[in-house]
Amino acid sequence: MCDRKYAILGTGALGGFYGAKLQKAGLDVHFLLRSDYEHVSQYGLLIESKEGDFTLSQVNAYQYVEKMPQCDVVVVALKTTQNYLLPELLPPIVKDGGVVLVLQNGLGIEEEIAQIVGNVSIISGLCFLCSNKVGQGHIRHLDYGLITLGEYVPGYHSVGITDRMQQIADDFSSAGIAIELAEDLLLARWKKLVWNIPYNGLSVILNATTDELMADVYTCRLVEQLMFEVAAGANSYGRNIPDSFIQKMLDYTLKMKPYRTSMKIDYDACRPLEVEAIFGNPLRKARAAGINLLQISCIYDQLKFLDTKNQRQY
Known part of the structure; x- marks a missing residue:
């Protein structure tokens, strides 16, 4: 098992589902929560899934980013409408030389993140997932779940399959998450x-x-x-x-x-x-x-x- 430490920013329908799968597979995962913090701290995360229901009775839950450890991979699973928070959230928790893994929809997201944190790799995951948050700490996975990973470089030039992409892909695959690797992120x-x-x-x-x-x-x-x-x-x-x-x-x-x-x-x-x-x-x-x-x-x-x-x- 790898010793990479993961942080999940945005423990909702997407971040909560993938983060829970990673922890269930034995990875070290730390969750930032807001309104669900008290509930998840006490009762954990409940995942209903077509692949099998499960509960994580104990999770590493945090209400404030300052209390989180520095992590090798910081997963950004917030809505892009909350990206104004990233200058506050990202710098304290991503390790120097670490990875920011962006699980967000849209275009041009990586350019914004590159302006916030330096000396990190930015990898994006395009998620084909049908999942809803239906209650506090309660996520219902309806269908699919594939993530396509690609690495960002300025100008969105194609960089092929990098070692960093492969390492993260291996972690997600070990958690039963389907992964495709893209040579061209754009x-x-x-x-x-x-x-x-x-x-x-x-x-x-x-x-x-x-x-x-x-x-x-x-x-x-x-x-x-x-x-x-x-x-x-x-x-x-x-x-x-x-x-x-x-x-x-x-x-x-x-x-x-x-x-x-x-x-x-x-x-x-x-x-x-x-x-x-x-x-x-x-x-x-x-x-x-x-x-x-x-x-x-x-x-x-x-x-x-x-x-x-x-x-x-x-």
Whole structure:
């Protein structure tokens, strides 16, 4: 068993699930919690999963980052709307020469983190996971769970499969978490947007679950059109997303259990939406490369209106 120490920033549907799996496999994991701190400190974490339910009765739980040990790998599993906290959270706990593992959606996240911490490696994991937090310290895993890992370098040049990526992949694999290694992080991020942009956006605007979007001929067609527009954005940066990948995402979603996306859950709870990371940043990147993504721009404008209205009501 490795002696790498992991920190989880954001013990929710994603960070809580993967962190719990890592601890269950015997790794040294430390969890930062806010509202769930007292409950998890007393009762631990409960994971309901299609792969088997389990409870971690004792976890290393912390309410304040200053009380956490320095760790070899710091997993950022916060919503990107909370990234303004990272200058406070990251420097105290990531070891010099350690790894920041970013498990967040969107584009351009790594550039922001590189400005906060130096002398660390930044690796991103694109998570294809259906999981919800349903109560304090209680996470329900519905489907999938694959993580695609890629390493960041300035300019998003392809660096291939590095030793650091392989070490983390081995840790996650030992915990029963499916892993793919990507030689090109920027391509992997655009490919994740092929799913995130249509389903997250339309689920909020149309008040629909994934199965409802796929069951209607008009929304299904719109989903596909948005996917091809994401591919056009990727192509503006020299990254090719084949038609077969788009069909694969459509097929996956057809087989998926009915799912309320994370953005829809946030919207229903009147929490800020990850509009900028998932929609705004790709739009700006594409425009900088001379491409206008008109349908995605339309979705972005609607989400900005709904998000602002939702926050005012709250």
